Amino acid sequence: KAGVTQTPRYLIKTRGQQVTLSCSPISGHRSVSWYQQTPGQGLQFLFEYFSETQRNKGNFPGRFSGRQFSNSRSEMNVSTLELGDSALYLCASSLGWGAGNSPLHFGNGTRLTVT
Amino acid sequence: QQPVQSPQAVILREGEDAVINCSSSKALYSVHWYRQKHGEAPVFLMILLKGGEQKGHDKISASFNEKKQQSSLYLTASQLSYSGTYFCGTETDAGNMLTFGGGTRLMVKP
Numbered sequence: 001k002a003g004v005t006q007t008p009r010y011l012i013k014t015r016g017q018q019v020t021l022s023c024s025p026i027s028g029h030r031s032v033s034w035y036q037q038t039p040g041q042g043l044q045f046l047f048e049y050f051s052e053t054q055r056n057k058g059n060f061p062g063r064f065s066g067r068q069f070s071n072s073r074s075e076m077n078v079s080t081l082e083l084g085d086s087a088l089y090l091c092a093s094s095l096g097w098g099a100g101n102s103p104l105h106f107g108n109g110t111r112l113t114v115t
Numbered sequence: 116q117q118p119v120q121s122p123q124a125v126i127l128r129e130g131e132d133a134v135i136n137c138s139s140s141k142a143l144y145s146v147h148w149y150r151q152k153h154g155e156a157p158v159f160l161m162i163l164l165k166g167g168e169q170k171g172h173d174k175i176s177a178s179f180n181e182k183k184q185q186s187s188l189y190l191t192a193s194q195l196s197y198s199g200t201y202f203c204g205t206e207t208d209a210g211n212m213l214t215f216g217g218g219t220r221l222m223v224k225p
Contacts, residue, residue, distance in 0.1 A: 004156075033212060042117070043157075043202060043215035056212040090156065101164060103147070104204075104213070106156035 004107035018079040025093030032074040037088040050097035081114045118205045120216035135219045137203030138185040146186040147204040
């Protein structure tokens, strides 16, 4: 079974630009969640989608948005990039929504560098 | 609110034991444990649900004390492959997502 696939692996953008990250979950998984990982802040929850609906949202500004398609693939968009947005963005898929008894399966992440 | 993990870092010799703690200021519904090796994705270890249970596989086990709102991860007879950063993730209500602790960096030396 293929794991969670995130593309691209690396991105370099300039302040003010926007970026779109993609995540393909494990086949059969309907929940996709996004996390930002930085050395100082650790793993910060961005949002979770299940069946194309946002179920949970973290404390990030509106510049961070996402969506999920009918095939469960998800995209995350960051507009008006700031230097502080430089981070590893991890996508995780699971069978059900919410944490509960559903393990998260993480992708290898997209490393975003904002200059 | 983010759970607090302790210690922040630990160095072991092969064969030694370690305990990593995860404490929350809120009542917990579930606790997840993950391990992340450098440059890799976090990998699921185990989930403990409300009800105060203990789980384990191989030489890694965990407990969940609902009353104390904390969980502990036990690594016995550590192996080199146990090196990495361990994260606990806590869920305060059913249906919420995980809030992760700051991580515990574990290094096992030969």
